[in-house]
Amino acid sequence: MSIRLENVTVAVPDGADRRVLLDGIDLEVAPGETVAVTGASGSGKSTLVAVAGLLRAPDAGRVVIGGVDASALKDRGRVRLRRDRVGIVYQSPNLLPALTAREQVEIVAHIRGDLGRAARERAVELLTRVGLEDRLDARPAELSGGERQRVGIARALMNEPSVVLADEPTASLDPERGQAIIDLLVGEARRAGAATVVVTHDPEQAARADRRLHLRGGVFHADHAQSRT
Numbered sequence: 423m424s425i426r427l428e429n430v431t432v433a434v435p436d437g438a439d440r441r442v443l444l445d446g447i448d449l450e451v452a453p454g455e456t457v458a459v460t461g462a463s464g465s466g467k468s469t470l471v472a473v474a475g476l477l478r479a480p481d482a483g484r485v486v487i488g489g490v491d492a493s494a495l496k497d498r499g500r501v502r503l504r505r506d507r508v509g510i511v512y513q514s515p516n517l518l519p520a521l522t523a524r525e526q527v528e529i530v531a532h533i534r535g536d537l538g539r540a541a542r543e544r545a546v547e548l549l550t551r552v553g554l555e556d557r558l559d560a561r562p563a564e565l566s567g568g569e570r571q572r573v574g575i576a577r578a579l580m581n582e583p584s585v586v587l588a589d590e591p592t593a594s595l596d597p598e599r600g601q602a603i604i605d606l607l608v609g610e611a612r613r614a615g616a617a618t619v620v621v622t623h624d625p626e627q628a629a630r631a632d633r634r635l636h637l638r639g640g641v642f643h644a645d646h647a648q649s650r651t
């Protein structure tokens with residue numbers, strides 16, 4: 423399933439004025455496609471992820487996930503659409519200190535009310551895919567930053583999302599580990615056929631995506647790195 427943003431506009435208070443962060447953005451990401459979004463600090467990248475992930479309603483425009491127009495849904499429907507179709511990888515994975523890696527991932531199924539044997543097996547399979555098969559019972563304090571982010575990726579994929587959104591998922595890691603995490607995320611999202619948007623500051627990471635867009639002045643510009651290649 424794809425995600426489509428149509429004419430999305432978001433403005434925020436700026437002193438006595440209002441500042442337009444997203445100015446009629448159009449974006450369609452196909453199933454299995456990865457789009458990297460770069461942009462200066464404060465350019466609205468996190469806001470874009472929040473809107474695409476149905477965490478924040480745009481002031482105007484629509485977000486359509488798998489053909490379903492989120493703006494036409496009531497709050498509960500929007501929450502369900504996000505829970506069932508969207509996986510989000512955050513800058514920092516915000517794991518629950520008391521839970522093991524396995525439980526951090528299982529909790530997604532628990533929230534949906536379907537933590538049965540199949541879900542438990544899927545959690546282990548995902549943690550294995552991200553290279554944590556030996557760390558299943560480790561708690562966050564026992565994991566490195568990179569390992570915690572791997573748990574965050576497994577957790578984001580647990581609901582078999584149609585759309586994966588990642589907001590600077592490697593911000594807290596060194597470049598080498600960051601690149602490995604991006605490769606893992608992009609690879610897993612492609613494998614799952616998810617439409618994927620990765621926000622990153624890092625041109626090398628952006629180069630791993632199928633398409634690169636640069637957010638400036640509230641609109642997308644084709645990334646310079648892309649036009650050189």
Ligand SMILES: Nc1ncnc2c1ncn2[C@@H]1O[C@H](COP(=O)(O)OP(=O)(O)OP(=O)(O)O)[C@@H](O)[C@H]1O
Pocket residue numbers: 434435443461462463464465466467468469470
């Ligand atoms: N609800 C809000 N009220 C007021 N200002 C806001 C609100 N949401 C975002 N902003 C401002 O809008 C700008 C863009 O924020 P956003 O977090 O989307 O940028 P970003 O590109 O992700 O930045 P960074 O790369 O630094 O994380 C920032 O200046 C932020 O302070």
